Amino acid sequence: MPTENIRTYDVIVIGAGPVGENVADRTIAAGLSTVIVESELAGGECSYWACEPSKALLRPALLRADATHVPGLDPAVKNPLDVEAVLAHRNRMSADWKDDGQVEWIKSAGIDLLRGHGRLEGVREVSVRTPDGDTVRLRARHAVAVCTGSRAALPDLPGIDTLRPWTSREATSAQRPPGRLVIVGAGVVGVEMATAWQALGSRVTLLAREDGLLPRMEPFAGELVTERLREAGADVRFDVSVVAARRLGDGEVRITLSDGDELTADEILFATGRAPRSEDIGLGTVGLTPGDWLPTDDSLTVTAVPGNWLYAVGDVNRRALFTHQGKYQARIAGAVIAARARGEEIDTARWAPHSSTADLEAVPGVVFTDPEVASVGLTADQAERAGRPVDVVDYEIGHLAGALQYRPDYRGRARVLIDRDRHIVVGATFVGPGVGELLYSATVAITGEVPVERLWHAVPAFPTISEVWLRLLETWRDS
Ligand SMILES: Cc1cc2nc3c(=O)[nH]c(=O)nc-3n(C[C@H](O)[C@H](O)[C@H](O)COP(=O)(O)OP(=O)(O)OC[C@H]3O[C@@H](n4cnc5c(N)ncnc54)[C@H](O)[C@@H]3O)c2cc1C
Numbered sequence: 001m002p003t004e005n006i007r008t009y010d011v012i013v014i015g016a017g018p019v020g021e022n023v024a025d026r027t028i029a030a031g032l033s034t035v036i037v038e039s040e041l042a043g044g045e046c047s048y049w050a051c052e053p054s055k056a057l058l059r060p061a062l063l064r065a066d067a068t069h070v071p072g073l074d075p076a077v078k079n080p081l082d083v084e085a086v087l088a089h090r091n092r093m094s095a096d097w098k099d100d101g102q103v104e105w106i107k108s109a110g111i112d113l114l115r116g117h118g119r120l121e122g123v124r125e126v127s128v129r130t131p132d133g134d135t136v137r138l139r140a141r142h143a144v145a146v147c148t149g150s151r152a153a154l155p156d157l158p159g160i161d162t163l164r165p166w167t168s169r170e171a172t173s174a175q176r177p178p179g180r181l182v183i184v185g186a187g188v189v190g191v192e193m194a195t196a197w198q199a200l201g202s203r204v205t206l207l208a209r210e211d212g213l214l215p216r217m218e219p220f221a222g223e224l225v226t227e228r229l230r231e232a233g234a235d236v237r238f239d240v241s242v243v244a245a246r247r248l249g250d251g252e253v254r255i256t257l258s259d260g261d262e263l264t265a266d267e268i269l270f271a272t273g274r275a276p277r278s279e280d281i282g283l284g285t286v287g288l289t290p291g292d293w294l295p296t297d298d299s300l301t302v303t304a305v306p307g308n309w310l311y312a313v314g315d316v317n318r319r320a321l322f323t324h325q326g327k328y329q330a331r332i333a334g335a336v337i338a339a340r341a342r343g344e345e346i347d348t349a350r351w352a353p354h355s356s357t358a359d360l361e362a363v364p365g366v367v368f369t370d371p372e373v374a375s376v377g378l379t380a381d382q383a384e385r386a387g388r389p390v391d392v393v394d395y396e397i398g399h400l401a402g403a404l405q406y407r408p409d410y411r412g413r414a415r416v417l418i419d420r421d422r423h424i425v426v427g428a429t430f431v432g433p434g435v436g437e438l439l440y441s442a443t444v445a446i447t448g449e450v451p452v453e454r455l456w457h458a459v460p461a462f463p464t465i466s467e468v469w470l471r472l473l474e475t476w477r478d479s
Pocket residue numbers: 014015016017018019020037038039040041042043044045046049050051052054055116117118119147148149150168172189277280281313314315316320321322323324325326
């Protein structure tokens with residue numbers, strides 16, 4: 001790269017999603033000049049096509065499901081949702097797909113924003129193709145952080161190019177409910193979007209190729225969500241996949257399933273996982289393969305590239321595809337970059353300031369369905385596969401006084417895994433209305449490695465759902 005017209009910064013961040021913004025926030029706070037490059041909207045997938053719009057669609061649906069069962073409320077809560085009002089609320093929560101607020105924050109933090117498509121150009125260099133066709137060249141004194149996130153992965157289905165399917169982007173930003181919506185994939189996106197659009201009036205068919213929903217979670221999570229989705233009117237099918245799909249001249253979609261059944265829908269949503277946004281970011285110029293995920297060590301450094309200058313943070317490293325976990329990584333990457341810029345050794349011991357240990361031991365996640373699913377740490381299946389001796393302790397949350405106060409028809413279950421040798425919690429799953437807010441207690445128990453003997457002294461208030469902790473301890477003691 002010729003040296004003229006090169007802008008030099010301490011740190012270059014590619015991608016202004018929640019993760020890139022947080023890396024830049026930490027490096028600026030450490031006194032390092034930082035530029036952030038963004039090709040679409042500052043705020044990333046989370047703000048406009050993922051977390052924010054999906055939760056704005058789901059909150060009215062979940063509140064209505066709870067309220068419908070609480071006596072004495074206005075019968076109006078039983079009425080269908082006001083679709084227009086919900087979608088208008090979703091539009092507001094997605095900032096109407098404008099990023100002025102985010103840009104204002106970036107500027108106020110002292111970070112430079114460069115709009116355009118960023119690409120690595122060898123060691124510590126990045127070129128940016130701006131919207132008006134210019135190329136801006138950047139050089140980093142210390143670090144380049146790739147925070148380009150992920151996109152929806154589509155299956156390799158014949159004719160998919162002409163099918164015009166929905167991905168998570170259309171599913172979170174559509175301006176009216178399709179009459180009939182077929183959803184392929186029963187992971188988190190599939191079940192959340194099934195819950196939202198069924199509540200908004202679509203007739204949803206949810207297709208799982210496994211024998212249940214949410215296949216990577218405790219099996220009872222998928223079972224309870226299936227029950228409620230079916231009660232809400234959704235057609236939930238297991239052990240089935242799509243073998244062919246095409247859009248007809250009238251706009252309808254004709255779908256052939258692996259069991260020979262045919263479906264007709266107005267839209268088909270592929271909620272079939274994620275792929276890294278790394279195919280066109282110059283990975284070849286640093287010896288990596290375009291289109292691959294970018295694995296890192298626990299300090300978020302891409303160790304396949306020598307020199308400790310390249311970092312991958314957030315979805316693109318595939319460690320844990322959640323906004324909160326990517327932001328945690330961003331705080332750690334920022335501290336690592338700052339320490340190395342000062343010439344200091346980094347401390348990557350387990351739970352040390354420069355180690356993203358929680359990615360491996362305690363990733364919390366909430367699925368915002370009816371009922372909610374909140375989990376952190378290991379499932380029983382994962383513990384068994386890892387050869388980790390644990391006691392599996394279950395409790396029906398609906399037996400709690402607090403649960404019945406919350407919603408008289410409460411159905412839910414909790415499971416904790418207790419390490420047999422160390423007597424600490426290593427995994428927890430709660431399924432039931434409102435359990436999302438319980439999750440932090442389990443996350444603290446796991447990351448703090450709190451001995452069960454001490455947990456007895458953490459008294460949950462009566463009558464709350466958090467009394468489930470006490471019941472789980474009693475069940476463990478008496479088993
Ligand atoms: C439907 C849905 C719902 C979700 N709900 C939740 C939830 O409730 N809670 C939760 O924790 N997680 C949720 N997630 C996951 C969450 O959205 C991601 O984990 C999070 O967005 C990852 O942040 P990121 O910054 O790594 O990537 P992204 O948010 O994808 O941001 C990456 C940014 O980089 C930009 N970019 C990409 N390539 C370039 C380039 N070459 N040059 C310049 N800029 C570039 C992109 O335009 C984008 O702005 C959800 C995901 C989906 C799909």
